[in-house]
Structures are given as structure tokens and as C-alpha cells.
Amino acid sequence: MQAVVVPEAGGEFELVEREIPDPGPGEVRIAVEACGICHSDAFVKDGTYPGISYPRVPGHEIAGRVDAVGERVDRLSVDDRVGAGWHGGHCFTCEPCRRGDFQQCENGEITGLTYDGGYAEYATVPAEAVASIPDGLDAVDAAPLLCAGVTTYNALRHTDARPGDLVAVQGIGGLGHLGVQYAHAAGFETVALSRSSDKESLALELGADHFVNTAEHDPAERLQELGGASVVLATAPASEAISSVVGGLGTDGSVVVVGVPGEPVEISAQQLVGARSGVEGWASGHARDSQDTLEFSALRDIAPEIETYPLTEVSEAYERMLANEARFRVVLKPGGD
């Protein structure tokens, strides 16, 4: 098969021929139809995540079909349409797993990071990391939903916000353009916050009720004028951007950070105490969360905006993602068209 490997930390992508891997016990092999390129793939490319062994095939936004089933897998069959995301499997025995909190597994695997991922024609994945893809959702659309989608959908549905509440999505990019669609579909009064005025028409098209250009207006002031936000979903990985919205929360409101800045975030404790508000974080979800995301997306016609590339153009595709030039998610198609 054809596969793209990162040969060593900081190395360039290499397109190589490899043996098609056989699924071990508890695993399935996926014939990859689409694999999203995510900013988190930089962990593998740059070697900035501890304990990665090289060469490594990146890719944790895998969509395709089950092509072979290992021993002890009864839920999945050949030809099932499936996907796999960041959550690449769990141990079933640690304390969080014993409590059914698989997302917080202390020995969790990460697709395309602790084992080879989807920048390839085939990938083997533990069965518990596999989500089913509903009919009517294309593989190329499903792929980014398995990371950017589940992250925003799952974060929003775990907040206390109810239909009609004011919910802001900060940053209209790969995560945010999905967050706006989910917030709208969930029945929230949805505010899009962005530094670029050219995102306004798109944000309104995606379902935002309000658009705030944060380069021109103080987002906290605008959110307070709208009544104070129950939730701000912070998708832009910029610490000042996160700081700037805390004052926009209403009573018991929450900033939920899903885009992770490299540097610490400065928070006014006075603002938190005054509004009894909070700043918290959320990371993606497990395979059933991913499947919920796919099912809800199919139900409400929610899809990512994507650009597709063949495996041979992986470097160019990755650079577009890294330079923030892609609109909005970049998807590899290992099988070609």
C-alpha cells in the first residue's frame, strides 16, 4: 500500500510502499477513503508529543470501510462504513475506564500518534475506537467531523446551555465554522466572534444570529449588550482572545477552551467571581461521541468546508493547513478519486 510516513521528529513527509497491515485481536483494518489533516498532526511531524516512535504514519481523522476484522471483534463486519478519531482506544481497566469515562483513560491510545494512522491506504485500529458512519454522509465530510466536529459538538452538548441561551463561538476556522453550525442546530442564540470581517457573511450563512468583528469591537462588551453569554466556545488558539471574552459571560457562564494556545491565559479573577463564571477545557470525545456527532451532522445537514488532496500532495496540503490558508479543513484521499 501507499503510506505517508514522518521518518523522524522534525523530518519531511515521505511517500512509501508498505505491507498492508493485518488487524490483530480486537482490531479492524480500515480501507481509508479519506483522512483529514489536523493541526494536531504537527505533534507527530515536529516530535513535540512525548513518546512517539518513528517512522510514524500520522492521521487521526480516518473515514473508510472495514476491510478485515481481527479476532474477538463482533460488532463490526467487512464493508461497514466507519471512522476513527483522536481517541484511538482505551484500556478498560484504569480507574476512569472502570467508571466508564473512556475519554479520560490513563492508558489511552491516540490514532496516528501512538500507532500508525490514516495518511495511508489502510490502517488498523482497535475496535473500541471505531465509529459507524451513517448513510448520507460522505467519507470526505465525515473525516474532519471525527476531530474538529466531535470536539465542538461534544464540548457544546456538555455545557449547561439550553435552547435560546446566548452561545458564542470564538474563531471562525476549522473548528469554529462547525461550532457555529452545531450551536445553531442546538437552538442557541448564536454569536460568531472573529477578527476578520470577511468571515461575517459565511458565519451568518452557517447559522450565526450575530457577528462581532473583534478587531473593531470589544467582544466582552458586545456579549454583555446581548445579555451575557452562557457559553463561549473558544476555538482560536490565542491566549489574548480567550482573555478578551471572559468579561462577556453572564451569570454562571463558561468559556470552554477547545483551541489550545501555546502560552498561559491571563484571567481576571474579579470577572470570574463577579459572574460566578468559569474557564474550562474540553478535548474531543470517544468513538461513541464521534458517532453521535456524525449522526447529528447527517440529521441536520451539517458538513465541514473542505479541500481535498491525493496522498502524493501531502506536503502541500499540510502547509496549507499550517499556514491557515485552507477553507477550512484539508482532507487527503488515499484511494484517489
Ligand SMILES: [Zn+2]
Ligand atoms: Zn485533530
Ligand SMILES: [Zn+2]
Ligand atoms: Zn483506561
